[in-house]
Amino acid sequence: MDNLLIQIVEYITACRCEISRKALVAQTTADPSLGPKNQVRMAELACYMTMCGLENAHKYHVLKSAMTTTYKIGNNVTAAHFARAIIDLESTGIFAGMKPDPLVQIKTYYQSFTKKGTNAHQLAFNPTDFVQIKNLVPANFLCTGTLTCLQDNRSMATLKCPLCSSVYEKAAYLDKVCETCQLCKLG
Numbered sequence: 001m002d003n004l005l006i007q008i009v010e011y012i013t014a015c016r017c018e019i020s021r022k023a024l025v026a027q028t029t030a031d032p033s034l035g036p037k038n039q040v041r042m043a044e045l046a047c048y049m050t051m052c053g054l055e056n057a058h059k060y061h062v063l064k065s066a067m068t069t070t071y072k073i074g075n076n077v078t079a080a081h082f083a084r085a086i087i088d089l090e091s092t093g094i095f096a097g098m099k100p101d102p103l104v105q106i107k108t109y110y111q112s113f114t115k116k117g118t119n120a121h122q123l124a125f126n127p128t129d130f131v132q133i134k135n136l137v138p139a140n141f142l143c144t145g146t147l148t149c150l151q152d153n154r155s156m157a158t159l160k161c162p163l164c165s166s167v168y169e170k171a172a173y174l175d176k177v178c179e180t181c182q183l184c185k186l187g
Contacts, residue, residue, distance in 0.1 A: 074120030080113035081127035
């Protein structure tokens with residue numbers, strides 16, 4: 001697949017995650033009783049965005065958002081993972097010239113999250129998967145229809161868009177139009 005098409009799919013998937021997350025924020029604002037349920041899903045969507053192959057400057061912003069979101073719900077282990085990922089971006093030079101230097105604060109947060117060492121909620125996101133799949137198209141780990149992790153990504157259990165290669169759970173998306181490119185019928 002052409003590298004530009006892969007990058008487009010990555011950005012579309014990240015944007016769809018952010019749009020879904022913001023819709024949940026608005027829904028929670030309108031009906032505060034949905035808060036606890038929506039907070040976990042908002043955190044999962046923020047986590048999924050970090051797995052998309054974005055440029056480093058954009059990656060910094062989604063990592064910071066995921067760190068903040070997971071911290072706010074009490075998932076310190078997951079927040080520490082994202083703080084560490086931000087610190088690892090130092091070698092790319094994206095922080096050069098930023099005033100004040102964000103790494104000083106991120107390193108402090110990382111130490112604090114690590115000390116606490118607990119997660120208050122179970123997320124459908126495993127930080128160790130990030131290391132294993134960070135160089136893959138998000139379609140390889142995420143159902144791009146439901147924006148949830150694929151439980152079974154074997155070819156017989158999934159559908160793949162013939163144009164953009166986004167992957168969907170087979171049972172739910174057979175004969176539907178691809179949500180990523182909105183051009184091809186699945187199946």
